[in-house]
Amino acid sequence: MNALRTLLLTAVLAMFLSACGTDSWNDVEIYPEDRAVEHAVPAVPAEPAGLGEGGASISSDVITTGTASVRTGEPESAAADLAADVRAAGGRVEFSETSTRGEQPRAEVTVRLPAEKYESFVGTLGEYGEVIAQSTQAADVTQQRVDLQARQAALQASIDRLTELMTGAANVDDLLRAEEMLTQRQADLDALTAQLEQLQDQVGMSTLSVTFTVDDDGYQPPGVFERMWQAFVSSLETMVIVLVGLLPWLVVLGLLAAVVSAVIRRRRARRSVVVEERD
Structure with missing residues (x-):
């Protein structure tokens, strides 16, 4: 008798645990972003810095920005030549201005050029005049890019899950709730995608700001x-x-x-x- 009672209790407990383990619509409704990351991105054992799975190296993402001051007899002409050379190298001009300060003309140019051509281009600044000062700053954003990609993958996985559940919605209320959550997560995904694209543009295109001023012999008041x-x-x-x-x-x-x-x-x-x- 005691054995039969024990068997019945075990069966009831197994059914209860089985029911609790099944997916439900409420699970999706409270599905947080960190839980989405766990489902979308599998856990990876700790690797040394700069290494990925299997010891493969991860390419570093670096944002490079630089400034320079060049002394020349014709600032406006030198700025125009610089802009033309940047366009020929596959870059673009983001800002250009000519002015007069203290009866002396000057020109300022801010350009974006491919990151792989930045160092060689900086080395040619002496062709536009005498380089008075030059500095370069580099910021490693590899971890920021990896985090954005992980969040992007997690949101995409959550959107796919909601889309699947919408096809089997039991009633209109469930369908409307799913559409609302899907709209919000799609907006979050679009914002993350735009942020990632902007970061990749900053990595792929370095920024250089050059100020051209006159020399003592190249300009007479x-x-x-x-x-x-x-x-x-x-x-x-x-x-x-x-x-x-x-x-x-x-x-x-x-x-x-x-x-x-x-x-x-x-x-x-x-x-x-x-x-x-x-x-």
């Missing part, structure tokens, strides 16, 4: 007579602008003066007639 002529032309332009602004008011004042003059002449004419009649 204006002489005395040139400055006097510039001052005369500037004052003449100011006078013309003032006259053009006052022209409408001068016309109005002229009309008022003509009317007042006519009224005064009429009164004088009347007074002279009255005086003559009295006489």
Whole structure:
């Protein structure tokens, strides 16, 4: 009798454990992102830095940025030559500006060029003038890229799981709930994808900012007579602008003066007639 009772209790306990182990819709509803990562990305034994599965090396992702100052007799021309050479090397110009500081012209250019050509291109900066200063910074973002890819894979696995469960939804409420969760996770996946693409663009295309300034012999400030002529032309332009602004008011004042003059002449004419009649 005791053996039969023990057998029945064991069977009931097995059925209960089996029921608890089955997947349900509520499991998907509370499916957190870290749990998605566990399902999408299998656990990997710890490897030495720079090594992947089987000891294979993992390529490093490095963002390279640099700055340089170049002294040249013609900053604008040198900046244009630099931009043309960057485009020929498969790069692009992100910012370009020419200005004058303290009566001296200068030009600033920010370019993006393929990472594999960065070092060789920096070595040619001396062709545009005298390199006064140059610095390069490199940031390793390999771990950041790996984390983004893992989260991307986890979200994609969760989306695939929800898509499968939507096909077997028991009622409309379950279907609507699944669509809401699917929309949110798709938005998260799109944001992660855009972030990963931006990171890969920064890795693949290095950034270089170059400032061109003039040298002592390549630029001469204006002489005395040139400055006097510039001052005369500037004052003449100011006078013309003032006259053009006052022209409408001068016309109005002229009309008022003509009317007042006519009224005064009429009164004088009347007074002279009255005086003559009295006489």
